[in-house]
Amino acid sequence: xxxxxxxxxxxxxxxxxxxxxxxxxxxxxxxxxxxxxxxxxxxxxxxxxxxxxxxxxxxxxxxxxxxxxxxxxxxxxxxxxxxxxxxxxxxxxxxxxxxxxxxxxxxxxxxxxxxxxxxxxxxxxxxxxxxxxxxxxxxxxxxxxxxxxxxxxxxx
Ligand SMILES: [Cu+2]
Numbered sequence: 001x002x003x004x005x006x007x008x009x010x011x012x013x014x015x016x017x018x019x020x021x022x023x024x025x026x027x028x029x030x031x032x033x034x035x036x037x038x039x040x041x042x043x044x045x046x047x048x049x050x051x052x053x054x055x056x057x058x059x060x061x062x063x064x065x066x067x068x069x070x071x072x073x074x075x076x077x078x079x080x081x082x083x084x085x086x087x088x089x090x091x092x093x094x095x096x097x098x099x100x101x102x103x104x105x106x107x108x109x110x111x112x113x114x115x116x117x118x119x120x121x122x123x124x125x126x127x128x129x130x131x132x133x134x135x136x137x138x139x140x141x142x143x144x145x146x147x148x149x150x151x152x153x154x155x156x
Contacts, residue, residue: 066117079110088145
């Protein structure tokens with residue numbers, strides 16, 4: 001192998017290593033094989049997520065950045081495997097867990113969560129997107145889920 005080829009190959013290896021490092025850090029956006037950066041907030045002071053629908057690809061590294069758009073309300077973001085029945089159960093357990101736990105209980109259906117945020121705070125959650133299907137996310141601060149603070153993550 002001559003020197004030119006060898007130097008080109010080490011350049012390729014370096015570029016691959018840098019790409020892997022970037023992926024590991026959760027960088028990059030969009031779908032495909034890369035990671036997904038999903039941004040979500042609230043509808044101002046309203047007890048609603050905006051947007052209420054998120055998308056990801058199974059196995060993809062997902063970073064959710066949740067900005068509490070309210071100045072007055074505390075909110076969290078809890079992703080649950082299942083629909084309304086599972087979300088309601090997690091919401092009930094969250095109320096029991098209490099504010100010290102950020103109203104986030106231990107439940108096998110919880111995929112990931114962003115901790116309880118005060119007004120205008122931002123938090124993140126990083127996880128590998130689960131198997132294809134529909135998942136419910138909700139805020140478990142008492143009274144918020146029943147008021148409609150929920151949404152859907154669709155994994156394809
Ligand atoms: Cu809330």
